[in-house]
Every structure is written in C-alpha cells, then in structure tokens.
Amino acid sequence: xxxxxxxxxxxxxxxxxxxxxxxxxxxxxxxxxxxxxxxxxxxxxxxxxxxxxxxxxxxxxxxxxxxxxxxxxxxxxxxxxxxxxxxxxxxxxxxxxxxxxxxxxxxxxxxxxxxxxxxxxxxxxxxxxxxxxxxxxxxxxxxxxxxxxxxxxxxxxxxxxxxxxxxxxxxxxxxxxxxxxxxxxxxxxxxxxxxxxxxxxxxxxxxxxxxxxxxxxxxxxxxxxxxxxxxxxxxxxxxxxxxxxxxxxxxxxxxxxxxxxxxxxxxxxxxxxxxxxxxxxxxxxxxxxxxxxxxxxxxxxxxxxxxxxxxxxxxxxxxxxxxxxxxxxxxxxxxxxxxxxxxxxxxxxxxxxxxxxxxxxxxxxxxxxxxxxxxxxxxxxxxxxxxxxxxxxxxxxxxxxxxxxxxxxxxxxxxxxxxxxxxxxxxxxxxxxxxxxxxxxxxxxxxxxxxxxxxxxxxxxxxxxxxxxxxxxxxxxxxxxxxxxxxxxxxxxxxxxxxxxxxxxxxxxxxxxxxxxxxxxxxxxxxxxxxxxxxxxxxxxxxxxxxxxxxxxxxxxxxxxxxxxxxxxxxxxxxxxxxxxxxxxxxxxxxxxxxxxxxxxxxxxxxxxxxxxxxxxxxxxxxxxxxxxxxxxxxxxxxxxxxxxxxxxxxxxxxxxxxxxxxxxxxxxxxxxxxxxxxxxxxxxxxxxxxxxxxxxxxxxxxxxxxxxxxxxxxxxxxxxxxxxxxxxxxxxxxxxxxxxxxxxxxxxxxxxxxxxxxxxxxxxxxxxxxxxxxxxxxxxxxxxxxxxxxxxxxxx
Numbered sequence: 001x002x003x004x005x006x007x008x009x010x011x012x013x014x015x016x017x018x019x020x021x022x023x024x025x026x027x028x029x030x031x032x033x034x035x036x037x038x039x040x041x042x043x044x045x046x047x048x049x050x051x052x053x054x055x056x057x058x059x060x061x062x063x064x065x066x067x068x069x070x071x072x073x074x075x076x077x078x079x080x081x082x083x084x085x086x087x088x089x090x091x092x093x094x095x096x097x098x099x100x101x102x103x104x105x106x107x108x109x110x111x112x113x114x115x116x117x118x119x120x121x122x123x124x125x126x127x128x129x130x131x132x133x134x135x136x137x138x139x140x141x142x143x144x145x146x147x148x149x150x151x152x153x154x155x156x157x158x159x160x161x162x163x164x165x166x167x168x169x170x171x172x173x174x175x176x177x178x179x180x181x182x183x184x185x186x187x188x189x190x191x192x193x194x195x196x197x198x199x200x201x202x203x204x205x206x207x208x209x210x211x212x213x214x215x216x217x218x219x220x221x222x223x224x225x226x227x228x229x230x231x232x233x234x235x236x237x238x239x240x241x242x243x244x245x246x247x248x249x250x251x252x253x254x255x256x257x258x259x260x261x262x263x264x265x266x267x268x269x270x271x272x273x274x275x276x277x278x279x280x281x282x283x284x285x286x287x288x289x290x291x292x293x294x295x296x297x298x299x300x301x302x303x304x305x306x307x308x309x310x311x312x313x314x315x316x317x318x319x320x321x322x323x324x325x326x327x328x329x330x331x332x333x334x335x336x337x338x339x340x341x342x343x344x345x346x347x348x349x350x351x352x353x354x355x356x357x358x359x360x361x362x363x364x365x366x367x368x369x370x371x372x373x374x375x376x377x378x379x380x381x382x383x384x385x386x387x388x389x390x391x392x393x394x395x396x397x398x399x400x401x402x403x404x405x406x407x408x409x410x411x412x413x414x415x416x417x418x419x420x421x422x423x424x425x426x427x428x429x430x431x432x433x434x435x436x437x438x439x440x441x442x443x444x445x446x447x448x449x450x451x452x453x454x455x456x457x458x459x460x461x462x463x464x465x466x467x468x469x470x471x472x473x474x475x476x477x478x479x480x481x482x483x484x485x486x487x488x489x490x491x492x493x494x495x496x497x498x499x500x501x502x503x504x505x506x507x508x509x510x511x512x513x514x515x516x517x518x519x520x521x522x523x524x525x526x527x528x529x530x531x532x533x534x535x536x537x538x539x540x541x542x543x544x545x546x547x548x549x550x551x552x553x554x555x556x557x558x559x560x561x562x563x564x565x566x567x568x569x570x571x572x573x574x575x576x577x578x579x580x581x582x583x584x585x586x587x588x589x590x591x592x593x594x595x596x597x598x599x600x601x602x603x604x605x606x607x608x609x610x611x612x613x614x615x616x617x618x619x620x621x622x623x624x625x626x627x628x629x630x631x632x633x634x635x636x637x638x639x640x641x642x643x644x645x646x647x648x649x650x651x652x653x654x655x656x657x658x659x660x661x662x663x664x665x666x667x668x669x670x671x672x673x674x675x676x677x678x679x680x681x682x683x684x685x686x687x688x689x690x691x692x693x694x695x696x697x698x699x700x701x702x703x704x705x706x707x708x709x710x711x712x713x714x715x716x717x718x719x720x721x722x723x724x725x726x727x728x729x730x731x732x733x734x735x736x737x738x739x740x741x742x743x744x745x746x747x748x749x750x751x752x753x754x755x756x757x758x759x760x761x762x763x764x765x766x767x768x769x770x771x772x773x774x775x776x777x778x779x780x781x782x783x784x785x786x787x788x789x790x791x792x793x794x795x796x797x
Contacts, residue, residue, distance in 0.1 A: 025076050025164045029215065033163040033172070034069050036208040040159075040176035041065055041152060043201040046193070047183030048148060053137035056103060060145050061152050063100045067092040068156025076164035083777045086655060089157050093149070094120070101145040118641050119143050124150065125647055128186075133278055134345035136188055141347035147186065155179040169212050173205050279343040279372075279398040279407055281331040287319045287373055287537045288329050291516040291558060292495040295484050299555030304369035306550045307541075309362045310377070311424060315540045315561065315573070316553065318373040320403030322534040326446025326499040329520055329535050331403065340403035340441075340534065349382045350401065356570070357425040366416040374406035375539065375553075378424035386417040393418070403534070428572045431473070434466035437565030439532035444524065448499040450506035455525050465530050469564065472525045473576055476518060480511045480578040491583055510584050515577045519560040522576035532565040536573075659777050671753060677737060679749040683756045684734045687727075689781035690760045694771075704731035711759075726762070730755050 045061045071092055075085045097120045098105055098112035105116030112120075123143035131144050138144045159175030166172070180201055293299065307316065321329040322340040332341025360377055369375075374383075379401065385393040393416060396409040428434070458475030459468040485493035493512045494501060497520040505517050513521075519535045526533035540559040541551050562574040650657075666689075670682025684704065691698060691711050699706055708731035733752055737744040764772050 030073055030076070030164060032211065032215075033160060033169070034073070036204070036211065037069075037156065037159050037163065037172070037176065038065060039204045040173070040201065040208065041156065041179065043197070043204050044155075044176045044180035044183055045148075045152070046197045046200070047180060047187050050188045051131070051136055051186065052139060052145070052148070054139040056140035056145060057148060060100045060148050063096055064149050064152035065156050067096050068153045069160055072157050072160035072164065075161055081774065082779050083656065083774060085157065085161060089153065093153060097146070097149055101149040102143050103140055118645055120146060121645050121649065122641075122647070130345065131186055134347060136347075137351075138347040139349075144347075151179050151182055163212075169216075170209055173208060176201075177205065278345075279409055281319070281341055281343070281407075284372065286321065286328045286330040287371075288321060288497060288516060288520075288535060288560060291514075291537065291560060292484065292486070294555035294558035295486055296555070299368065301554055301556065302368040303552045303554055304539075305367050305375065305553050306365045307362055307375075307553060308364075308550045309360060310541070310543055310551050311358070311360060312543055313540075314360075314377055314424070314543060315536075315538055315559065316375040316377055317404060317536050317538040318371075318375055319407075319537050320400070320405045320534055320563070321537065322403070323442040324444050324446075324520070324524065326448075329497060329523075331400070331405065332442060340400060340405070342402075343398040343400045343405075343407060346380075346383065346397055346399040346406075350380060350399075352379045352381045352423045355379045355423045355425065357423040360422050360424045362420045362422070364418055364420070366412045367414055370411060370413055372407045372409065372411045374408055374412065374418075376404070376406055376420055376422060378422040379404050380406060381421045381423065383418055383420045386419065387415060389413075389416055425570060425573075428566075431470045431572070431574070432464065432467040434469065434531075434564070434572065435567035436465050436530040437532050437567055437569055439565045439569075441527075441532055441534070444527055446499045447524065447528070448502035448506070450503045451521065451524055452528065454506045455528055458525075459529070468529050469526055469531060472529065473522060473574065476511075476522060476576055477578045480513065480518060481583045482514055482578055482580045483512045483583060484514050485512075512583070515558075515560040518577045519562050522562045522574070526562065526564050534563050534571075536561050536563055540575075656777050659779065663776075663781075673749075676744045676746050676749040680734055680737045680744060680752045683749070683752045684730070687730060687756045687759055690756075690763055690775075692781045693778040694763050694767075694775045695778075695780070696763075704735055707731070726755065726759055730759065 041061065045057075049057065068089070071085060071088045074080070075088070080088070094117065095112065098116035099110050102116050102119055102123070103109065105113050105119060107113050120143065123146040127143050127146045130142075131138070131147055134141070134144070155175040155178065159172045162175065163169045163172035310316070319331060320340050321331055323330050323332045330341075355378075357378060362377060364375060374397070376383075380399060383397065383406070384390075385397075389410075392410055393408050393412075397406065398409070399406045454475070455472055459471045463471065483490045483493035485491070485495070491512055493514065494504070495516065497516050501517060502521055502524070505511055505513050505521055523533040523535050537558075537560050539553050539557040540561075541553045541557040543551055559575075559577075562576050563571045564574065565571050667686055670686055671679060673679040673682050688698075688707065691707075696711055699710055702710070705728065708727035711727040730752070733748075733755070737748060737752070763775070
C-alpha cells in the first residue's frame with residue numbers, strides 16, 4: 001500500500017483527496033514563482049508601453065497581475081478544478097475590469113457601473129481591432145486598456161497555475177512568452193528598444209527556468225532521502241547560476257553590438273501595418289478633383305462654415321495629397337503604401353510638443369459645407385465635437401498626423417460644430433536656404449510632357465536645391481496667369497490636373513490655370529529637383545489680425561498650395577499661384593518654343609478607362625439626417641447593448657462551450673462506431689469517462705469488473721427498479737461481447753448503450769446542481785488518454 005493509500009486508510013479519506021493535500025505547494029515556492037512571473041510580466045509589457053505611455057497602463061498591468069495571482073494561488077492551495085479557476089477569472093475580470101480598463105465608467109473610481117460592464121464586455125471583442133487602427137499613444141482612451149487587462153490576467157492565471165500545479169512547472173514560461181509576442185503583434189511599427197526589451201525578457205525567463213531546475217533537484221533529493229545539500233552540490237549549483245549569468249551578459253553584449261552595427265532596414269511587420277484601415281481615402285474622390293465645384297455660382301458666395309481663432313493669413317487644410325499617377329493627385333495611391341494615406345482613430349490627445357510653432361485654438365461651425373474631410377490648421381493636438389451629433393462624429397473621426405489631415409466617416413452636415421487645438425508651424429520666407437528632406441513618398445506615375453523642359457528653362461543647373469526651387473516658382477509666377485474659366489470675362493481654362501492638363505498648362509501661350517494646376521505643377525517640379533513635395537487642398541479666407549472674430553469661409557475661398565519638406569523634417573508651405581493680373585489677349589510675338597506632345601501615354605500601373613479629368617460636377621447638398629424618436633433610439637441602444645453583452649458572454653464562456661461540444665462529439669463518434677463491437681467498447685469507455693468526470697475514485701490498472709465494483713460501491717440507484725449491481729452487469733456484458741467467439745449484434749450494442757445512459761443519469765441522482773454542472777465541464781476524462789493522472793489512477797478500459 002502506498003503512502004497516500006495508508007494515510008487514506010487511517011483517516012477515512014480517498015487516496016485521491018489525500019494525494020491532493022500532500023502536494024499542496026509550499027509558501028516559499030509560491031513566493032518565488034509569483035516574483036519570477038511578475039518580473040517576466042513586466043518585461044513582456046514593455047512591448048506595449050509605446051502603445052499607451054500612460055500611468056493607467058501601469059496600474060492596469062499591476063492590478064491585473066495581482067488579481068490573477070490571487071486566483072492562481074487560491075486555486076493551487078484549495079485544489080480548485082479548472083472550471084472553478086475559469087469562473088473565478090471571469091468574476092475577477094468583471095469585478096476589476098471597469099476601474100482598471102474603463103476608469104471613466106467606474107463609480108467613485110473603484111466600483112464597476114452597469115454602463116461600464118456593458119462597455120467592458122463589448123470591448124472584449126471589439127477593442128483589439130480598434131487598438132491597431134488608432135494613432136499612438138492611446139493612453140486610457142475609451143476602452144483600449146481592455147486588451148492589456150485580458151492579456152495580463154489570463155497569462156498570470158495560466159502561468160502561475162501551471163508553475164504551482166503542473167508536474168512540469170517549466171511550461172509556465174509559455175504564458176508570459178505568449179504575452180510578449182502579443183505585445184509585439186499589437187505594438188507599433190517602430191520598435192521600442194527591441195534589443196533591451198527582448199534580452200531583458202530572455203534573462204528573466206532563463207533565470208526562472210534555472211531556479212525551477214534547482215528546486216526540482218532539491219525536491220528529488222528530499223524524496224530519495226539524501227538529506228541536505230552537500231558542499232560539492234552547492235558549489236555546482238553556484239557554478240550553474242554564474243554560467244547562466246555569463247551567458248546572459250554575452251547575449252546582451254552581442255545583441256546590442258549587432259543591433260547597432262546592422263540596424264533593421266525594413267519596416268516592422270506587425271498587425272498594425274497589415275490591418276485594413278476603416279477610412280481609406282482611395283475609396284473616395286480626390287478633393288482636388290472637386291476644386292472647381294467650390295467656385296461654381298451655387299457655392300462661390302455661400303457660407304460653408306464659420307471659424308473663430310484663425311490666425312492672420314491662416315489657411316484651413318482639408319486634405320494632404322502626396323501620390324500622383326498622371327490622372328489625379330490623391331492621398332497615397334492604390335498600389336503604393338503612403339504615410340499620408342493611412343488614417344487611424346485619434347485618442348484623447350496627441351503629443352505635439354516636438355512641433356515648432358504657435359498654439360492655435362479653432363472653433364468651427366459647419367453651415368453649407370458637406371463632406372468627409374474636416375477643415376483644420378497645423379498639427380492637431382485635440383478635437384472635441386459639439387451639438388447633438390458629437391458622439392457620432394467622435395466615433396467616426398480619423399486622423400493622419402503625417403499629412404495633418406482629418407476625416408469623419410459619417411460626413412459633416414449643417415449644424416455640426418467642433419473645437420480643435422493644434423500647433424501652427426511658422427512660415428519660411430527664404431526658400432533658397434532649404435535643403436531636401438528624406439520623406440518617403442509614392443513614386444510619380446507620369447511626368448507630364450513639357451514640365452521637365454520648362455523646368456530646365458527656369459533653373460540654373462549649378463544652383464543649390466533651394467535656389468532651384470525658388471527659380472522654378474519665379475518662372476511660374478512670370479509666365480503664368482490665373483483663370484478659372486467660369487466667368488464670361490475669363491478666358492477658357494480647363495479644369496483638372498491630369499498629365500494632359502499639366503502639359504497644356506506649359507504649352508499654351510499664355511499659360512492659363514488656377515490653384516489646382518499651379519499647385520500640381522509646382523509639386524511635380526519640386527519632386528524633380530529632389531524635394532519631397534505634396535499638394536494641400538483647403539481654404540484661404542481673408543483674415544485681419546485673427547482672434548475672436550468669426551470668419552465666414554465661402555466657396556470662393558477654396559485654394560490649393562504646395563508643401564515641401566526640408567532637411568529639418570519640417571514641411572514648408574508655399575503658394576505657387578501667380579498674382580492675379582490682366583491676361584494678354586493675343587500670343588506674344590516671340591513665344592517660347594516648347595515641344596508639344598503628339599499623345600499622352602496612360603499611366604503604366606493604374607488601369608482606368610478614363611484618362612482625362614471629368615468636368616467638375618455640381619456639389620450635391622446632402623439633406624440633414626432626421627433624428628430618431630427617443631423611444632426608437634432607446635430601443636435601438638438597448639438592442640445593441642444586449643447584443644454586445646451576449647457576444648461578450650459567448651466569448652468569455654467559449655472555453656466551457658468548447659468542452660461541452662468536445663464531449664458531445666466524442667460520445668457521438670463512440671455511439672456510431674463502424675461495428676457493434678466497436679460501439680460496445682465505446683459504450684464502456686463512455687461509462688468510465690462519466691465516472692472519472694464525477695470524481696469517482698477508480699482503482700489503478702483495474703479490470704472492468706473491478707472498476708464496476710468501485711462504481712457500484714458509491715453510486716446511488718436511479719430509482720427503485722435499479723440495484724447497486726448495474727455497473728457490474730454492464731461490465732459482464734461488455735466482457736462477454738469482447739471475449740466471446742460470437743460476434744455481437746447491433747441490438748446487443750444498443751442494449752449496452754441504453755444501460756450506459758441509465759448509469760450516466762444515475763450518477764446525477766442525489767447530487768446538487770453545482771456538482772452536476774462540474775461533471776459536465778470537467779476535463780478529467782480527457783487526461784485518461786494523454787497519460788494523465790486519471791489514466792494512472794484507474795483505466796478500466
């Protein structure tokens with residue numbers, strides 16, 4: 001008789017219960033594993049620090065770890081089953097999730113509210129995608145701390161439970177390792193101290209593994225009766241730890257030198273770089289194509305919006321365009337990724353402290369303007385919508401910090417208002433001192449014919465890049481005339497900015513165009529000189545000294561201008577449009593000879609059936625959306641909240657549902673075996689698994705009759721018609737079918753399965769609902785086929 005069995009015989013307890021109490025973890029091991037896992041969790045959470053950069057992130061990590069550690073330690077000391085640990089984890093998540101991950105919805109800062117719980121459950125499924133589609137850092141914006149809470153809580157419970165309860169505690173390092181990888185996947189495209197964070201995590205995990213190995217040796221020595229550690233063994237352990245420390249130092253040194261000597265040349269491939277952005281400017285027409293529509297009589301004199309706080313000569317930007325394919329200037333293009341074409345959600349506030357310029361506060365009230373692009377100025381720090389549509393507009397707001405462009409998916413309509421804080425860069429007057437920057441932009445698809453020849457005539461080959469840029473602008477100002485081609489007294493000036501239109505700009509005498517053509521021509525010239533350049537579409541209203549006076553912005557204030565990047569990484573605003581002056585009626589006597597192309601080649605990449613710019617369409621004024629009735633809005637909100645709550649519960653309970661489904665599938669496969677004998681054998685295995693899940697103590701290496709005797713000794717009868725020998729009868733029937741020379745029939749198999757069903761129902765008689773539920777979701781029976789404890793303690797099959 002083994003030690004646990006003898007102890008059980010003296011106390012009246014089962015060997016299973018005694019063995020559990022005997023292996024209860026010691027407090028020293030609990031403290032050591034908890035400390036090691038805490039260090040590993042902190043090292044892994046460093047990968048997510050660039051995403052949040054907030055004290056709320058630190059509080060969420062430490063709070064989730066404390067809750068997870070309490071659950072894991074409690075489960076180890078009281079020998080909770082897996083489903084109890086899962087329910088305790090769910091309860092802990094609901095209890096601390098709101099104050100830690102949704103602090104804005106917590107009552108008194110520490111208690112969860114009903115609204116907070118609904119948002120918490122919804123964020124369990126939705127916040128993962130939101131986290132990789134938002135501008136960094138996010139701080140504690142909305143519910144974006146929920147992924148961190150889930151990752152830390154689950155990894156802590158799983159890791160510490162494995163370390164304290166598993167026969168192979170080394171598997172516990174997989175939990176923080178998966179957390180570390182998740183942090184990289186959800187992290188930014190630019191890594192945060194990758195060498196130090198990776199090697200730091202590696203050092204902590206390696207130290208934890210060595211400590212566990214040393215404890216394992218000490219435990220084995222205690223079981224074998226060798227007593228205390230000898231001096232030789234103590235020195236051997238010290239040498240092992242010193243060797244590990246030296247290995248870590250060498251790895252850190254080599255890794256640091258390698259990272260400095262050979263830095264990464266490719267962009268970090270993470271989920272944020274591959275996820276489909278909710279707002280893609282390629283799905284909509286380029287705002288530069290609609291430029292002339294603002295100058296049409298319907299909008300030219302109409303107030304589009306009123307702005308307060310616009311500085312003197314300030315320009316309101318709608319969109320920043322950096323990709324040209326020979327047809328249209330757009331934010332990026334359909335083929336090449338562009339920094340100016342990637343829009344993400346905006347957290348509460350952006351840090352623009354590194355941007356040189358003056359702080360600007362704008363208050364905008366939308367009047368006749370309709371569209372998805374949000375007018376603004378400079379580099380945005382914060383925006384706050386007002387009015388009845390404030391929440392809708394905030395949820396649909398997206399921003400691109402590289403291009404300083406903003407958009408709302410739902411579009412702006414009359415009555416919308418917002419207040420923005422931003423930093424307006426200073427103007428640069430001396431362009432000759434500029435040097436080209438290093439911004440990466442999409443390649444120019446088509447260079448219009450005549451542009452390079454005109455540029456060669458404007459600039460000096462031996463001049464500096466900044467001086468060449470100034471010379472090109474002076475050439476446009478000298479040869480160009482402004483005409484929108486809309487008034488009866490204006491010469492014809494075709495709209496558009498495709499390659500054929502820009503070629504016409506340089507070949508017509510006199511040169512006729514407006515802001516649309518001159519901004520594109522100047523940007524392409526700057527690209528030829530070597531400057532990163534982009535076109536900005538917006539409005540340039542006439543302002544005085546700026547300040548509190550409201551400025552009415554009309555359609556006639558529409559404008560387009562050029563921005564080039566200097567070597568200081570700042571974008572310099574340039575207005576390339578010539579001064580308005582009288583246009584000559586006739587061609588000059590000695591016109592500049594410019595070779596006119598015979599045909600315009602289509603772009604080599606973009607396949608489109610239309611190679612010319614379409615005539616600008618009249619802007620359709622969108623009708624304001626009729627608000628829903630209060631009752632219908634309440635019912636809709638309740639339905640949405642209920643749906644997300646149900647979805648969150650399904651996500652949280654998915655492990656339990658998976659166990660139930662796996663058992664149902666196993667039972668079906670056994671019941672529909674290929675032969676009656678296979679079905680009978682499967683019926684006996686189903687019976688043995690049912691007994692195992694209900695914690696029936698089964699003898700080790702028992703025959704079917706011995707296992708049946710053990711079950712009959714404790715099983716309650718189903719009703720008066722059944723006796724305590726039902727399991728014994730089942731065992732004899734299965735033995736007869738297995739060992740008899742006569743092949744059993746299908747009726748025999750059905751009879752055996754009927755008896756198994758009766759016995760399974762009998763297991764539930766006299767038990768509480770909690771005990772029956774515990775048996776349904778128990779995982780004990782699965783360990784019988786993986787060499788687990790249940791298999792060794794009683795197979796019987």
